Amino acid sequence: MIRTLRALPALALLGLAGGLLGASPALAEGDAEAGKQSYQTFCFACHGATGKGDGPAGAALNPKPRDFSTGDFKYDADGDGKPGTDADLALILKNGAAKYGGSAVMTAWSPPLTDAQVADVIAFIRTLKK
Numbered sequence: 001m002i003r004t005l006r007a008l009p010a011l012a013l014l015g016l017a018g019g020l021l022g023a024s025p026a027l028a029e030g031d032a033e034a035g036k037q038s039y040q041t042f043c044f045a046c047h048g049a050t051g052k053g054d055g056p057a058g059a060a061l062n063p064k065p066r067d068f069s070t071g072d073f074k075y076d077a078d079g080d081g082k083p084g085t086d087a088d089l090a091l092i093l094k095n096g097a098a099k100y101g102g103s104a105v106m107t108a109w110s111p112p113l114t115d116a117q118v119a120d121v122i123a124f125i126r127t128l129k130k
């Protein structure tokens with residue numbers, strides 16, 4: 001009983017955080033296994049099989065395709081001060097990198113990818129971090 005009471009303020013805080021998060025568009029949790037297929041179809045040529053930015057079409061590019069094995073990202077597409085969040089990557093995949101000051105070679109990929117497939121491919125990219 002006492003434990004339950006102690007937990008209440010924490011629960012209230014969680015509820016508050018949930019409410020704040022709810023204010024921004026909800027991002028579906030991606031399925032990395034499904035995302036792998038989209039990656040191999042649309043991203044592999046530049047970003048490479050292991051995500052190092054060394055795909056057959058990526059090696060000669062300047063700037064280089066992002067190296068996903070480091071887990072570092074550059075653009076803060078939603079302007080919240082934190083680059084590389086799922087929301088940032090989703091915006092870049094929706095609008096292309098040029099809109100956020102990046103290379104026009106990294107074009108928009110949605111369409112052809114649906115919002116759900118964007119979430120899946122982001123989940124897959126996260127698995128490439130070594």
Ligand code: HEC
Nearest residue numbers: 042043046063064065066073074075097102103105106109
């Ligand atoms: C034609 C080559 C090419 C293809 C295909 C490509 N990219 Fe890129 N991508 C790039 C380049 C080049 C950059 C670096 C852009 C820059 O630094 O301005 C980049 C950057 C990125 C970034 C980094 C954004 C950041 O904030 O650092 C992500 C994420 C990304 N690509 C995801 C993808 C995904 C997912 C696909 C497949 C749906 C894909 N790319 C297909 C060339 C490509």
